[in-house]
Amino acid sequence: MSKEIKVSDTAESWIGRWRNKEDRRAMLADINRIMCQIVNDQSEDVINDNVAFDMLLTLSILSTFIESLGE
Numbered sequence: 001m002s003k004e005i006k007v008s009d010t011a012e013s014w015i016g017r018w019r020n021k022e023d024r025r026a027m028l029a030d031i032n033r034i035m036c037q038i039v040n041d042q043s044e045d046v047i048n049d050n051v052a053f054d055m056l057l058t059l060s061i062l063s064t065f066i067e068s069l070g071e
Contacts, residue, residue, distance in 0.1 A: 032063050035056060035059060035060060035063075036060050036063060038056065039056045039057055039060040040060070
């Protein structure tokens with residue numbers, strides 16, 4: 001038995017873009033670019049939470065590693 005769930009138009013649009021492989025890759029690349037910019041340029045001044053900073057730094061390093069492998 002399946003249940004239908006109503007979502008907002010914005011959520012439906014986002015889900016549709018996420019299901020499209022090219023759009024999903026573009027969104028992830030944008031998120032990655034923003035995350036890396038924060039870590040590289042403003043991390044010490046903006047991020048006061050050490051756990052959040054460590055997490056962003058780890059993700060940034062992982063992103064660089066993945067890029068070096070050519071995905």
